Amino acid sequence: DIQMTQSPSSLSTSIGERVVITCRASESIRIYLNWFQQKRGKAPKFLIHSASSLQSGVPSRFSGSGSGTDFTLTISSLQPEDFATYYCQQSYMTPYTFGQGTNLE
Amino acid sequence: QVQLQESGPGLVKPSETLSLTCTVFGVSVSSSSYYWSWIRQPPGKGLEWIGYIYYSGTTTYNPSLKSRVTISIDTSKNQFSLNLNSVTAADTAVYYCARETTGPWGQGTLVTVSS
Numbered sequence: 001d002i003q004m005t006q007s008p009s010s011l012s013t014s015i016g017e018r019v020v021i022t023c024r025a026s027e028s029i030r031i032y033l034n035w036f037q038q039k040r041g042k043a044p045k046f047l048i049h050s051a052s053s054l055q056s057g058v059p060s061r062f063s064g065s066g067s068g069t070d071f072t073l074t075i076s077s078l079q080p081e082d083f084a085t086y087y088c089q090q091s092y093m094t095p096y097t098f099g100q101g102t103n104l105e
Numbered sequence: 106q107v108q109l110q111e112s113g114p115g116l117v118k119p120s121e122t123l124s125l126t127c128t129v130f131g132v133s134v135s136s137s138s139y140y141w142s143w144i145r146q147p148p149g150k151g152l153e154w155i156g157y158i159y160y161s162g163t164t165t166y167n168p169s170l171k172s173r174v175t176i177s178i179d180t181s182k183n184q185f186s187l188n189l190n191s192v193t194a195a196d197t198a199v200y201y202c203a204r205e206t207t208g209p210w211g212q213g214t215l216v217t218v219s220s
Contacts, residue, residue: 034207043201043210087152095167096154096206
């Protein structure tokens with residue numbers, strides 16, 4: 001299985017700050033990398049596909065980059081509604097696997 | 106608007122079979138454009154992909170669960186289903202159905218394995 005490792009696991013941050021979350025794959029996944037946001041008690045919400053393509057309706061303060069094994073999710077200016085847990089997920093090869101999550105607090 | 110909704114028992118006894126159904130609204134599960142997934146999340150933990158099914162009935166499962174899991178599709182009811190047998194407490198989780206993995210996702214249903 002392809003292992004996905006996110007860092008940090010948690011991040012203490014504030015409104016207006018720039019946030020960067022990294023995701024590393026145990027082998028190359030080209031750009032087959034998705035990002036999700038999950039709020040407490042809710043289903044994950046799809047944010048970004050193909051490493052950098054923003055899903056329709058997702059605010060432009062979210063952006064993704066990377067290819068191969070190293071990826072980042074950036075929130076340019078954190079808003080109150082962005083406090084959540086973020087997951088990366090590889091869709092290059094089954095079994096599809098997720099990172100362990102990064103909790104913004 | 107595409108929506109998915111999970112249904113099934115919230116409590117299953119150890120060694121029995123967990124059975125869930127996902128009803129899809131707004132798109133046909135017979136569409137060749139999509140596959141249909143199950144994903145689970147133990148309380149307070151991360152996400153685990155269980156498997157998916159195409160409209161044709163072709164399935165792909167997570168090897169970690171493959172010996173215990175069956176996903177099926179009922180095009181007449183626009184539903185797909187998950188069966189997980191020989192459950193233990195480790196199978197306690199919120200179970201989500203989703204179109205592919207990118208969504209949309211259902212709201213999730215908590216299944217507790219306990220006697």
